[in-house]
Amino acid sequence: MHQRSVQNPEPDWLFDTFADGVYTLAYRITRDRHLAEDVVQETFIKVIRSLVSYRGDGPIAAWIYRIGYREAVAVTRRRREDPLDPVAVAAEIDRPTESVEEQVLAGELVARLDEAINSLSESVRAAFVLRDVEGLSTTEVAAVLEISASAVKMRLARARESMRRQLEEYLT
């Protein structure tokens, strides 16, 4: 799905190629659209600043998603230490279909899928989103999360089984 490695990538190309993916990962981790947008911005600030140190010798998707993942986790931790207005947070989490895009897609299936993804623990959710939503390889997911490939596979097995049970009625 993604370019495995790229020589001298242009910032514009990087943003066009990975912004939605980083946003998806960030939203799935933070469960907050505004925070997810902040994560995208901070991620690409870091990516563009660090481009000189990227030598094109590794999977570029893993490099960018790793920066985005760390940013999303940090933002989520900070929010836990300094919680937002609980009513506002609940509204954000309970109504993830407010954007124009999701109003079009809105339906029971998408809502149930969101609910099922949100029910996964953060570490399991991250592996599932990177592998099954974003389409990274298991090796790339391991690089993003800085864990072994076998640990990724264990998290994926847990995620898929949980999702299967929750979405059973839509799968047959």
Added chain:
Amino acid sequence: MKVNCDQLAGLLPDFFDGDLSREQSDAAIDHLATCASCRLTVDELEGVRTLASDHGRLELPPESKDRIRRSLGLS
């Protein structure tokens, strides 16, 4: 090599990644040919992966994308 239902469940992550050895893959396929319950599980797990890739992805709202682009100094 033969596998039972529990052993097949343990092989599934590698099965979906195409990382099984030839022997393991043949054993998994043989088991699935005779076990309707495991076949259903595998079909449903494939369904989860399809749902996730078809509907799990989000897009940055265009106005947010433009705002972030400008803040990054991109064209």
